[in-house]
Amino acid sequence: MPDESAPRNIVEKFFSSVNNVLEAPVIWVREKVIEPNQKQSAWYHQKFRRVPTIDQCYTDDIVCITEANLQFKRDKLVDSEILSILRERFEDCTLYEAPDHLEKCTPLMKQYEEAATNWFIKYGDLGAYGAAKAAYMKQKHRMIWERRHGPVGSGIKNN
Structure with missing residues (x-):
């Protein structure tokens, strides 16, 4: 049985040889030079390893606090x-x-409002120079408030 990929006449043999002459160096450079030297990550931004959070650092460990x-x-x-x-x-x-964006964009609006609320819960009122310790203390105070009074914004319970 003859090979289907083999050229059948002189014109196809000519174009196949021209294609091999032009394409072979490009394929060789791509496979032997470019691909081995590429970063294998699918992301194009720098990935940092996760470091211990501020609650996992000792109080006198300056390096851990700085990394946090x-x-x-x-x-x-x-x-x-x-x-x-x-x-x-x-x-x-x-x-x-x-005209009818109120009904069509409502899911996006709810998603944005929820994300904005969560962002403010974590980072709001810290200021421009807010640090991890301040955010941790804010979270701690919020948890104490919720334990005593219920969810924030629901008012103070009278016991």
Whole structure:
């Protein structure tokens, strides 16, 4: 049985040889030079390893506290960017679905409002120079409040 991929006439043999002459060096460079030297990660941003959080650091371990603060600031930047993307999606939906955007963009609005609330719970009222310890204390105070009075915003229980 003859090989189906083999050229059948002189014209096909000519174009096949020209193709091999032009394509073979490109394939060789790609396989032998470029691919072995590429980073194997599918992401194009720098990945940092997760470090211990501020509650896992000793009080006199300056290196651990500094790493926790840097991790906190990176997390804040990522969360702020996610919030910005959600806001842009909602605004684009509002512009695109102009007359009846109230019903079509409601899921995006709810998703954005929930993310904004969660962002404010974690990072709000810390100021521009808020650190991991301040956020940890804020979380602790919120948990104490909720244990004593119920969810924040529901008012104070009278026992």
